[in-house]
Amino acid sequence: MDFWITLIIVTVTYIGIAVGRWPGLRANRTTITLMGAGLLIATRQVAFSALGGFLDLDTLILLFSMMILNANLQMAGFFQLAGRGLLKTARSPRILLAVEIGLAGLLSALFLNDTICLMFTPLVVQITQGARRNPLPCLIALATASNIGSAATLTGNPQNMIIGTASGISYLDFALPLLPVAVMGLAVVWGVVILFYPGEFKRGALGELTEQPLELNRPLLIKSLVVTGGLLTAFLLGAPVAEASFLAACALLFTRRVSPEHVFYEINWGLLAFFAAMFVVTGSLEANGVAEELFRLAGLSPDTGIWQFSLTTLVLSNLVSNVPAVLLLKPVVMQLHSPTAGWLTLAAASTLAGNLTLLGSVANLIVAEIAGSARIHLGFWEYTRVGLLVTIVTLAAGIMWLQFAVW
Numbered sequence: 001m002d003f004w005i006t007l008i009i010v011t012v013t014y015i016g017i018a019v020g021r022w023p024g025l026r027a028n029r030t031t032i033t034l035m036g037a038g039l040l041i042a043t044r045q046v047a048f049s050a051l052g053g054f055l056d057l058d059t060l061i062l063l064f065s066m067m068i069l070n071a072n073l074q075m076a077g078f079f080q081l082a083g084r085g086l087l088k089t090a091r092s093p094r095i096l097l098a099v100e101i102g103l104a105g106l107l108s109a110l111f112l113n114d115t116i117c118l119m120f121t122p123l124v125v126q127i128t129q130g131a132r133r134n135p136l137p138c139l140i141a142l143a144t145a146s147n148i149g150s151a152a153t154l155t156g157n158p159q160n161m162i163i164g165t166a167s168g169i170s171y172l173d174f175a176l177p178l179l180p181v182a183v184m185g186l187a188v189v190w191g192v193v194i195l196f197y198p199g200e201f202k203r204g205a206l207g208e209l210t211e212q213p214l215e216l217n218r219p220l221l222i223k224s225l226v227v228t229g230g231l232l233t234a235f236l237l238g239a240p241v242a243e244a245s246f247l248a249a250c251a252l253l254f255t256r257r258v259s260p261e262h263v264f265y266e267i268n269w270g271l272l273a274f275f276a277a278m279f280v281v282t283g284s285l286e287a288n289g290v291a292e293e294l295f296r297l298a299g300l301s302p303d304t305g306i307w308q309f310s311l312t313t314l315v316l317s318n319l320v321s322n323v324p325a326v327l328l329l330k331p332v333v334m335q336l337h338s339p340t341a342g343w344l345t346l347a348a349a350s351t352l353a354g355n356l357t358l359l360g361s362v363a364n365l366i367v368a369e370i371a372g373s374a375r376i377h378l379g380f381w382e383y384t385r386v387g388l389l390v391t392i393v394t395l396a397a398g399i400m401w402l403q404f405a406v407w
Contacts, residue, residue, distance in 0.1 A: 006045045006288040009036060013281055014320045020359075029321075030270040033277040040284050054283035055276055058165035058242040059158075064272060065245035066155055069228065070115045071266035072252045076221035079119035080214055082107065087127060093201045097141055098190055100124065104142050105149025105186045110232070113150035113157050114268075117143060117363045121370040135376050137197040140386050141189055143367040144355045148185035148394060150363075151351040152178050154241050157363075158275065159326040159350050164241055166330055167343040171235035174344070177405045181348050184401070185394040192390050220258060227251050271362075275323070282327035295332055302335045306407050309342065310349040310399050314391075317353035318360055326350050341406040348398045356391040358383040 013036030016022045017029050027035070040046040046054070073079065086103055090096040100120075108116045124142055128135035150156030154164035154174050164174065194201045227248050234244040253260070285294075295301075298312060309332075316325040326346060333342035354361030358368060358380045364387075368378040 002045060002288050003290055003293075005043055006040065006284050007290050009039045009043065009045065010281055010285055010290070012036070013039075014324060017320055017324060028270070030274040030277070033274050033281060037277040037280040040280065045288060046280060046284050051280060054280045056162065056165055056279055059162050060272060060275060062155070062161045062165065062242040062245050063158060063275065064267070065242070065249035066112055066161075067267045068249040068252060068263060069224070069231070069245070070111055071263050072220060072224045072258070073111070073228070074115075074119065074266060075217060075258065075262060076224050077214065077216040078221060078224065079107075079116075081216065081221075083120065083123040084214055086123070090127065093133070094194065096127070097138060097193060097201065100138060101141050101145040101186050101190050104145040105152075105182060108146040108149035109152040109156050109182065110228075111155070113146040113361075113363045114271075114366060116146050117366040118370070121367050122374075125371060125374045125376060129374075134197070134200050135371065136378060136382060137193050137200050139367050139371050139376070139378055140383055141193045143361075143364045143383075144189045144387060144390050145186055146363050147351055147354045147361055148189065149182055151185070151348055152182035154235075155245070157322075157351060158271070159322045160347050161241075162323070162326050162330075163343050163347050167333075167340065169340060169343060170238050171241055172238070174347070177344055177402065178348060180405075181352075181394075181398040181401055184397055185352065185390075188393050188397070189390055192386060192393070195389075196386050217257075220255075223255075224252065278324055278327060282324060285328065286331060292331070300332050302337055304332070304336065306341070306345055306399055306403050309336075310345055310395065313346055313349035314353040314356070314395065317350045318356050322350040322354050322361060325353075338407065341402070344406055345399070345402055348402060349395065352391060352395045352398060355387045355394070356384070357387060360387070 013032060016027070016032035016036070020029055021027055022032055037046070041048050041051075082103060086096075086099055089099045104116055104120060120142055121139065124138045125135050128138050147157075150160070152175055154160050154169075154171050160174075163169075164171075231244055231248040234248075235241060253263070284290075286292075300309070300312065313325060313329060316328060319325075320328075329346055333339055333346055336342040354364065358364050358378070364383065368383070371378050
């Protein structure tokens, strides 16, 4: 009986996460996940006293710490400064696109891709509208490049953070095989966007672009960059990612100039709550034997090959989103003959799968919502026709590379 009760509650919860709402209720993905966890507790599928055992504290601490780092960089004006660099190099439409893709990919690898989309979408809208050009190609490029760039490191996106803490793979051992996947993927984005919008990227100058006033907090900028540099060095030297990130966040909180309220206002508390509740929802599947039965029916076993595993990840990531998909597939990876290869494939496939549709990742939705506030409609099919080809090419190339490099 517990099997079926758990399966029904988790299925309804996942449907709500995929759709983004429950009929008749004012709910988003975070509240839906929290309600799902509450139903599991109320029906005794999960003991309230056992909740601590479901939570992955390393992942939650890492995510929280990276949010503090991003908040300090944002308040210091770092992302404005990076945008100014983009503006100065925009000599032609194709160069603008290339620099935008490269910058979004690089920054998403170092920081959370959602943050990069949040900071850069208004800038892309401003540049393209100022040049009297269609903003949609550059907005689609921003979303897809941020997703792809984030695949390269453990701190690029939330699902990689989960994989990092679960696998114990070091920052450098994770980045070395996945960096080529990201670089190749960014080149694919550039080519595919030009292919779908040839008229927007004819050779020639962009025209005069207006620069917005730059507001820098220089002491905070210097401090944030020093701490960021120290953190990246610690990562490369093999320091535990969650611990190093937490200590970096604590160092940034030692300040006489920045109000703690301003820092904590920038924290995405909803995302942290979503993660905590998702750990409970997904953990209930393992605790009650549901996950094992589902994987048996799907034909997943220790002998599962890279192509079958990647396609399963692709489908699951687009059904329930990439973070729940990674949590669901954790037990499968641990049983593979080469768990390290499985973790790296899961990271690449779940992240690249986010480009398939507009609903595939939070980064995509951030770009669409901010663009919508500027009266620019980035529709589902407008995005998906580009995202589909980007996903097929990058996932196929990425799998072939990983099959050669790690399997």
